Amino acid sequence: MSAGATAGERRVEPGRAPLVALSGVEKVYGKGESQVYALAGADLRIDNGEFVAIMGPSGSGKSTCMNIVGCLDQPTSGSYRFRGVEVGTLSRDELALLRRHYLGFVFQGFNLLARTSAVENVELPLVYRRVAAGERRRLALAALAAVGLEGREKHTPAELSGGQQQRVAIARAIVTNPSILLADEPTGNLDSARSVALMELLVALNRTRGITIVMVTHEPDMAAYSTRTVVFRDGKVASDGPTSRRAGAGHAP
Amino acid sequence: MxxxxxxxxxxxxxxxxxxxxxxxxxxxxxxxxxxxxxxxxxxxxxxxxxxVAKMGNNLLTVSPGSERRGAVSVAATMFTLDDANAIRRDVSSVRFVAPTASRATSMVYANRNYTATVTGSINAYLDVRGYALDRGRIFSETEQRVGMPVCVLGETVRKELFGAEEALDATIRVGKLACRVVGVFASKGQSTFGFDQDDFVLMPLATFQRRIAGTTDVGAIFVSARDEGSTVKAKRQIEALMRERRRIALGAAPDFAVRDMKEISxxxxxxxxxxxxxxxxxxxxxxxxxxxxxxxxxxxxxxxxxxxxxxxxxxxxxxxxxxxxxxxxxxxxxxxxxxxxxxxxxxxxxxxxxxxxxxxxxxxxxxxxxxxxxxxxxxxxxxxxxxxxxxxxxxxxxxxx
Structure with missing residues (x-):
């Protein structure tokens, strides 16, 4: 790899710049009459160590925001700085390198490779990071242990329950020690008992490892586990503040 | 990666x-x-x-062609032993010359009956055509000169007439001639053109002419050139010689053909x-x-x-x-x-x-x-x-x- 000035290698001192800084971000789909503003001037700043829940009705722009924060998509206008780097002008490959080095994803639909064992799924991001096979296996096993899946390393997704599959996905997301973990409706396909267990796992990862977590959800019960809640409406941030603790909801502090 | x-x-x-x-x-x-x-x-x-090489890469076949007389084609005059002797004597680039005459004839041994080609030739035939003896011997000088009733069998004929029996020194009847078997050829198998090269009986040319054919005709003369390089030269020399001997006018089509195995191969x-x-x-x-x-x-x-x-x-x-x-x-x-x-x-x-x-x-x-x-x-x-x-x-x- 001749790194050169690729985004992945353009390291910015953490602490100075905010981890994520969106200002006036617009995302427009379609042209002319049929133009749709998925984001219409969104401002958002996320710092290291936060656990942010993003909420809002469907069509409010929360998923689009998530894709932009996750460097899967780029804003039509406005500025998105990730660790101080302007993402809007990066090439596809530079975006890929950003994702490779700093981001971890967890999806509603788990998105594991079918007919592939848990440990091989977890190893996948390390393959693209050129980690040697032995080290890869060691890190993957450690990540699986961290999400409580010892003894299931050789199971394929079909042999695991939904909650276990999502844990494998989380292990895959954290195996690279990312700056930020993006979770898109991570409990959407899980029953409530498994959802609670999963949220507790995320809270633990946030607290013990200091992994920044941004989670899109429409369930207030799940959002209650976060430390900050951002609500989107009509492509803009409608409210942003510390998560209110409702009685009986969530976890013991 | x-x-x-x-x-x-x-x-x-x-x-x-x-x-x-x-x-x-x-x-x-x-x-x-x-x-x-x-x-x-x-x-x-x-x-x-x-x-083709087994047939002899430097093999030339001299055979009488057919002559056109008006609408009918008439078989051209056959060669004689003298033609063959003339080639051997006068053509420098030639090593072996084997005049042959042959005819399909029925042959009998004990109660077995078989029809195959009987070829009359001289011992040089083996060299020219690349045959070898499996056992027995080839003809002696006397046998060839006098035309004694002896023959050498091709493997196919031997199998048909003798099966598991010993053929050497047995007497078979070839046409009306009682003929002693003095040798058996080693098998050559099928030729490229698909015919069985072991399906024949060889006897001295004199014997064939006198006792089987009753003429002194020679059907074809097989010639082997000194080496592969001299086939073209030999071919030209033989053509010239035969035109002269058969009195064919300059520029007229010859009534014979000299064929070259190299060409065919x-x-x-x-x-x-x-x-x-x-x-x-x-x-x-x-x-x-x-x-x-x-x-x-x-x-x-x-x-x-x-x-x-x-x-x-x-x-x-x-x-x-x-x-x-x-x-x-x-x-x-x-x-x-x-x-x-x-x-x-x-x-x-x-x-x-x-x-x-x-x-x-x-x-x-x-x-x-x-x-x-x-x-x-x-x-x-x-x-x-x-x-x-x-x-x-x-x-x-x-x-x-």
């Missing part, structure tokens, strides 16, 4: 073992067919040239080579079709695995890494097919060569070429689906059902 990609490709292929096998079948058959066709074709060429080699090229080309087309089969399945695979591609991209795979993955998969598929086809083609052509009695000629350059071509097919037909995969939008790919 390449190694890991290779490992991933193998894993993917194993995961879909049956489909991978069916996909690669086109390449297997293509490579197998190319190798089998070219190998067998080469064997046939070598067999043909070898057979070259023609045959050219034909078999052309046939080999043709069959090889047809087989190469099937290789191309096999490549299209791989492209088809790779395209299906890209669609099927859209979500997987999305996951890989989300995790940080760059476009060229996705491209590499799919191209490597296509190459591994077609190379596996190529290896399988290579084995199949070689084994198949070996078996067929054994079965039909052709020499098995291993041609490493053709095997390598077919194999390299199969790998090239993998690249050529893998690149389009792979590009398609690498250009997917990660968000849409992730949403793909």
């Amino acid at each position: 390449l190694w890991t990609t290779l490992v991933m490709a193998f894993r993917e292929i194993r995961r879909n073992a049956l489909r991978s096998f069916l996909t690669t079948l086109g390449i297997v058959i293509g490579v197998g067919a190319v190798i089998a066709m070219v190998t067998l074709g080469q064997g046939a060429t070598i067999k043909v040239t070898g057979d 070259d023609t045959l080699a050219t034909i078999t080579r052309a046939l080999t090229a043709l069959l090889g080309a047809v087989a190469a087309v099937s290789l191309l079709v096999g490549g299209i089969g791989i492209m088809n399945i790779m395209l299906v695979s890209v669609t099927e695995r859209t979500r997987e591609i999305g996951i890989r991209m989300a995790i940080g795979a760059r476009a060229h890494e996705v491209l590499l993955q799919f191209v490597v998969e296509a190459i591994v598929l077609s190379v596996l097919g190529g290896l399988l086809g290579m084995g199949l083609g070689l084994a198949g052509s070996f078996a067929v060569a054994r079965l039909v009695g052709l020499p098995f000629v291993l041609m490493p350059e053709v095997v390598l070429l077919a194999f390299a071509f199969s790998a090239a097919v993998g690249i050529a037909f893998g690149i389009f689906p792979a590009r398609k995969a690498s250009r997917l939008n990660p968000i849409e790919a992730l949403r793909h059902e």
Whole structure:
């Protein structure tokens, strides 16, 4: 790899710049009459160590925001700085390198490779990071242990329950020690008992490892586990503040 | 990275073992067919040239032609022993001369009856035509001069008349002539033209002329030139000599023909080579079709695995890494097919060569070429689906059902 000035290698001192800084971000789909503003001037700043829940009705722009924060998509206008780097002008490959080095994803639909064992799924991001096979296996096993899946390393997704599959996905997301973990409706396909267990796992990862977590959800019960809640409406941030603790909801502090 | 990609490709292929096998079948058959066709074709060429050489590469056949008189063609005058002697005496570039006369005759031994060609000639016949004795002896001077009733049997005739019995020193009846068997030829097998070269009986020319034919005609004169290089010269000299002896006017068409085995062997080699090229080309087309089969399945695979591609991209795979993955998969598929086809083609052509009695000629350059071509097919037909995969939008790919 001749790194050169690729985004992945353009390291910015953490602490100075905010981890994520969106200002006036617009995302427009379609042209002319049929133009749709998925984001219409969104401002958002996320710092290291936060656990942010993003909420809002469907069509409010929360998923689009998530894709932009996750460097899967780029804003039509406005500025998105990730660790101080302007993402809007990066090439596809530079975006890929950003994702490779700093981001971890967890999806509603788990998105594991079918007919592939848990440990091989977890190893996948390390393959693209050129980690040697032995080290890869060691890190993957450690990540699986961290999400409580010892003894299931050789199971394929079909042999695991939904909650276990999502844990494998989380292990895959954290195996690279990312700056930020993006979770898109991570409990959407899980029953409530498994959802609670999963949220507790995320809270633990946030607290013990200091992994920044941004989670899109429409369930207030799940959002209650976060430390900050951002609500989107009509492509803009409608409210942003510390998560209110409702009685009986969530976890013991 | 390449190694890991290779490992991933193998894993993917194993995961879909049956489909991978069916996909690669086109390449297997293509490579197998190319190798089998070219190998067998080469064997046939070598067999043909070898057979003609066995007949004697420097063999010339002098035979009377037919003359046109108005609407009817009349057989030209036969040669005589004197013509043969003249060739031996006057043509410098000639080594052996064997005047022959032959006729299909029925022959009897005990209660067995068989009809074969009886050829009268002199001992030089063996040298000219490349026959060797299996056992017994050839004719003595006296036998040839006096025309004694002795004969040497071709292997086919011996088998027909004697079966497991001993033929040497037995007496058979050839036509009306009681004839002692003094030798048996070693088998030469089928000729290139498909006739049995062991299906004849040889006796001294004098015996044949006096006791079988009742004429002094010589049907054909076989001549072997001193070496391969002198056949053209010998041919020209014999033509000149025979025109003179048969008093053919300058510029008139001769009533005889001098044929050259070298010519025939070259023609045959050219034909078999052309046939080999043709069959090889047809087989190469099937290789191309096999490549299209791989492209088809790779395209299906890209669609099927859209979500997987999305996951890989989300995790940080760059476009060229996705491209590499799919191209490597296509190459591994077609190379596996190529290896399988290579084995199949070689084994198949070996078996067929054994079965039909052709020499098995291993041609490493053709095997390598077919194999390299199969790998090239993998690249050529893998690149389009792979590009398609690498250009997917990660968000849409992730949403793909």
